[in-house]
Amino acid sequence: MTPIKKSKPTYIVNVIGFMNDLEFRVDTNLQSVLQSAKYILMSKTNHLRLKPLVNLTNKQVHYFGHDYFKSLEEFAKLPSNKVIIATGDPGYFGALRSIRYYFSDHKIISYPAKTSVSLAFSVLGETWDDATVISTLGRPIFSVLNAIAQSLKTAILCSKQLPPNKLGKLLIEHVEVNWLHSRDFYTVYNLHSDPIVSKHSIESLIDVTVNYDSILLILPKNSNKLLDSLPHHSLGPSLIASNLKVISPVFGEPVEDFLAVGSMITKPEVRAVILSKLAPQNYCTLLEVGAGSGSISIEAIKLAPLMRVISFEKDPTAYENLKGNMKSHNVVFETHLSDFYKYKRTLPKADRILIGGGKLDQFDRLLNVANPNATIVGTFASLDRAQKLAKILGNLVQININTGKTFTDGTMHLVANNPVFIVWGQFNSI
Numbered sequence: 001m002t003p004i005k006k007s008k009p010t011y012i013v014n015v016i017g018f019m020n021d022l023e024f025r026v027d028t029n030l031q032s033v034l035q036s037a038k039y040i041l042m043s044k045t046n047h048l049r050l051k052p053l054v055n056l057t058n059k060q061v062h063y064f065g066h067d068y069f070k071s072l073e074e075f076a077k078l079p080s081n082k083v084i085i086a087t088g089d090p091g092y093f094g095a096l097r098s099i100r101y102y103f104s105d106h107k108i109i110s111y112p113a114k115t116s117v118s119l120a121f122s123v124l125g126e127t128w129d130d131a132t133v134i135s136t137l138g139r140p141i142f143s144v145l146n147a148i149a150q151s152l153k154t155a156i157l158c159s160k161q162l163p164p165n166k167l168g169k170l171l172i173e174h175v176e177v178n179w180l181h182s183r184d185f186y187t188v189y190n191l192h193s194d195p196i197v198s199k200h201s202i203e204s205l206i207d208v209t210v211n212y213d214s215i216l217l218i219l220p221k222n223s224n225k226l227l228d229s230l231p232h233h234s235l236g237p238s239l240i241a242s243n244l245k246v247i248s249p250v251f252g253e254p255v256e257d258f259l260a261v262g263s264m265i266t267k268p269e270v271r272a273v274i275l276s277k278l279a280p281q282n283y284c285t286l287l288e289v290g291a292g293s294g295s296i297s298i299e300a301i302k303l304a305p306l307m308r309v310i311s312f313e314k315d316p317t318a319y320e321n322l323k324g325n326m327k328s329h330n331v332v333f334e335t336h337l338s339d340f341y342k343y344k345r346t347l348p349k350a351d352r353i354l355i356g357g358g359k360l361d362q363f364d365r366l367l368n369v370a371n372p373n374a375t376i377v378g379t380f381a382s383l384d385r386a387q388k389l390a391k392i393l394g395n396l397v398q399i400n401i402n403t404g405k406t407f408t409d410g411t412m413h414l415v416a417n418n419p420v421f422i423v424w425g426q427f428n429s430i
Contacts, residue, residue, distance in 0.1 A: 011080040011106045015090045015099055018046055019113035021193065025053055030111055034083055041075045042085035050085070068137075072102040082106075088115040093135040093157055117155045120188040120215040123195045131155055132305075136162035141170065143308050145332040148218060149175045150305035156216040163212040168205030176330040184221055189214035251275055251299035257329075259321035260293040266379070270399050270420050271296055275303065277377045277395075277424040278352055282306035285348055287369060289340040290314075290356030294322040297354070298329050309333035310347065312340040341365055350374055357381060360388055367427065374427040379420060386421035393425025 014033050024030055034040070034054050041062045042050070050056065060078075064071045075082065089112035090096040096110055121128040132151035136144055136159045144162065148154050148171065158164055164187050171180060185200040187210045200208060252268040266274070280286065280300040284307055288297050291313040301309050311333060313319045319337045326332065336343065341362045349371040355378035370376065376393055380386040383398075390396035398421050402414035 011082070011103075013076075013080075013082045013084060013099070013103050013106045013108055015084045015086055015096060015108060015110045017088050017090050017094065017111060017113035018042075018050070018085050019088050019116065019119070019191065021049065021053065023113060024050075033111065036081065037083040038081040039075070039078045040083045040085065041071065046085045046087075069098060069102070072098060076102045076106070088113055088117075093117070093133055116157070116191050116215055119191045119195065120155060120186075120217055123188060123197055124186060124217065124219075126153075126217075126219065128153070128155065133157075134306075135159075136167070140308050140334070142332050142334045143306055145170055145174050146301055147305045149179065149330045149332055150302065151218075152220060154218040156218070158212055158214050158216055160212045164210060164214060164216045165206050165208045167216060168200075168202060168208070172202060172206070174327075174332045176327055179330055182221055183218050186217040186219070187214050188217060191215070251303060253295075253299065258293045258295050258298075259324045259328075261315070261318050261321065264318070265293050266295050266420075267401050267417065269401050270379075270422075271299060273397070273399055274354075274377060274379060274422060275300060277375070277422065278354060279375060280304040280307050280352065284308070284351035285310065285371075286352040286354065287347070287350035287366075288312065288354040288356065289366065290358050291322055291335070292318055292356055294325050294335075296356075297333065298325060298331050301331050301333055302329075308348070310350075311335045312338055312343065314339040353377070355379070355389070357385070360385060363389075363392070370427045372428055376425060376427060378423040380423070381418060381420065383421055386423050389423045393423050395424045397422050 014037070016030055016033065018024060031054055037059060039060045039062065040056070041064065043064050047061060047063070062071070062075055075084070084095065084099060086095040088094055090099070090110050091112060092115050100108060117128065117133055121131070131153045132147055133155045134144055134147050135157040137157070141162065144156070148156070156167065158167065168185070180202040183202070185202060185205045187198045187200065187208055188195055189211045190196045198208070198210070252272050254268060255265045258265055274296055278300060280303050282304045284304070286297065286300060286307055286309045288309065288311040291297060291311040294311060297309050297311055301307055311322065313322055313335070314337070316337065319335070322335060347369050350369050351371050351374050353366055353370055353374060353376045355366070355376070357380050366376070378386070378389045386396055398419050400419045401417045403417065404412045405415050406412050
């Protein structure tokens with residue numbers, strides 16, 4: 001007789017989005033869930049707000065400590081009948097993503113409140129279906145800055161690590177000044193009761209002392225008049241120029257738009273092929289070794305504004321051009337004036353690696369920072385070096401660009417450029 005295997009008991013964790021005292025007071029279902037709980041995890045601020053609303057006697061109350069993720073990890077070890085008090089809609093830039101990670105063996109039930117972002121926009125009477133929403137919690141600073149610079153309107157969920165005034169200082173440091181002066185900045189906080197809204201210029205934003213958990217809205221000046229005057233098809237990611245006019249495509253920009261050392265600049269047509277092999281995506285990490293002018297990473301991050309880019313260039317002149325090109329193209333990412341192969345600090349694992357030529361005698365150093373399934377792309381002027389990498393990655397193509405030039409009599413001829421060799425493949429195939 002085969003014994004019956006007992007299934008592992010499924011623990012339940014209820015996640016309540018707490019936003020408005022009145023909303024909670026009239027929701028008997030939420031109160032019932034909280035009353036049936038034995039263990040509750042929340043912030044001390046939410047505990048103070050909940051005390052007048054529900055009887056917490058005989059509940060084991062746990063607080064979020066300095067290490068947010070450690071608090072979740074420890075709370076997950078407790079038996080069932082658990083409730084986590086979050087804010088707004090836990091599934092929308094909220095706590096649910098990390099809760100799902102630490103409570104993977106639990107059944108998770110979420111009770112969302114109105115989101116703080118929707119409330120912030122409603123206070124200003126603004127639409128937000130075309131807004132980029134960014135949480136600063138646990139996100140690289142450069143990814144936050146670039147997403148702001150590449151968006152028409154933005155809502156930023158601020159944090160202790162990145163409050164509004166610090167964010168303002170970073171924007172002044174990294175983002176194109178005309179773009180900043182074409183925007184209004186609004187801090188919105190105290191959303192759970194009587195919202196407080198303050199309007200700022202970028203200069204006055206750095207002196208703001210509002211709560212770190214406020215919402216920062218960045219909107220184009222006279223946004224209603226601007227949007228009403230534009231055709232419907234032009235509303236979208238292309239509206240990212242400093243003057244808020246529809247701009248040229250986000251990749252394949254002419255070489256004249258980039259600072260470079262002599263003629264050391266990747267041609268637009270070659271860039272397009274490299275980007276097709278690189279396949280930039282939001283939330284992935286791109287490591288660029290030998291950035292040169294930075295034209296490829298600049299266009300890659302325009303295609304995927306929430307991608308994290310870490311760029312290395314060891315030549316001081318080329319590095320200054322890289323920084324200048326980032327500013328003029330209004331993109332922000334992490335740069336290092338350093339030889340990557342001599343860099344000692346720990347780097348995050350990369351999903352995309354771009355090699356801008358050079359020797360390959362330390363290729364293993366690159367593989368050490370590559371995620372499984374990482375895409376690796378190399379560009380070379382030398383066939384010999386390209387062949388060496390192609391034997392590892394498996395794919396090689398030669399790109400020849402012949403540019404049309406006009407004779408004095410009006411006829412045209414083709415001027416050949418030096419060929420470029422592009423090599424690509426995935427880390428798991430090596």
